[in-house]
Amino acid sequence: MSAAIKKHMSPIWAPGIFEGKVVLCTGGAGSICSTQVAALILLGANASIIGRRKDVTEAKAAELQTLRSGSKVLGISTDVRDYSALVTTVKRTVEELGRLDYVICGAAGNFLATVDNLSVNAFKSVIDIDVLGSYNTVKASLEELKKTRGKIIFVSATLHYTGSPFQAHVSAAKAAIDALSRVLCVELGPYGITSNCIAPGPIAGTEGMARLSRPEVASGAERAIPIQRLGHVHEIADATIYLLSPAGDYVSGDVIVVDGGAWHRQGASAFPYPESVTRKGVVEGVKGAKKAKDSKL
Secondary structure (H helix, E strand, O other), X not given: OOHHHHHHOOOOOOOOOOOOOEEEEEOOOOHHHHHHHHHHHHOOOEEEEEEOOHHHHHHHHHHHHOOOOOOOEEEEEOOOOOHHHHHXXXXXXXXXXXXXXXXXXXXXXXXXXXXXXXXXXXXXXXXXXXXXXXXXHHHHHXXXXXXXXXXXEEEOOOHHHOOOXXXXXXXXXXXXXXXXXXXXXXXXXXXXXXXXXXXXXXXXXXXXXHHHOOHHHHHOHHHHOOOOOOEOHHHHHHHHHHXXXXXXXXXXXXXXXXXXXXXXXXXXXXXXXXXXXXXXXOOOOOOOEOOHXXXXX
């Protein structure tokens, strides 16, 4: 078994099951989404990954293309908030890769902030990237997905299942994405298109864990998770393979939670409550926290 397979997916999937297929993934240079795409490439797919940072996106595309001999991977710099740019991106993907079978909407923004320190513009920015960006991506891809009876996956979260402090913006965005996916399930089902969400929990080695957890909390997070460990990125890829493979053809409008049961115990436990939210200060000791001055944006 190759090291690439061990890193990017479980060794249970049949080789070549995505041969001739094409996936477009927004946020494709991120730690979770790039692993989702890597697994599909290893199983035969070609890919187009989308990101705002041109150098990072192109570098990741070049890296992914080395995973399988003969694979084609495009790295395209596009802001998902720009619908016309996404139309152009989809057109280029089809022109260069031949078709479009799968869309993964993974572009997202996150940071920690209480509502006291969360400006209207900051809230809007997350909604625009997560919700509007996901809608734009699907809308721009829709006619191509109808041709291939394609599949849509949204990378969601579990934050909105409970009242998660410091996450009003992301909770609202991910709840909207879940709702959007259910509507698409109903509207696009007659075209043979499925729409589902994958909701990752705490996943080791990701930007989310690095930026949104205090080191002392992250180091002991396993004890708070029923399965008693952090997740691995390849486990998100496994869920992706399942949904996009023929095994997932009759699954639509659903959310697959990959979190070891963690959301059943999530909430305010990571920070002292209620002091952490009533003192109206910024979240301290976390890289991905809003600064106090940002509340004026």
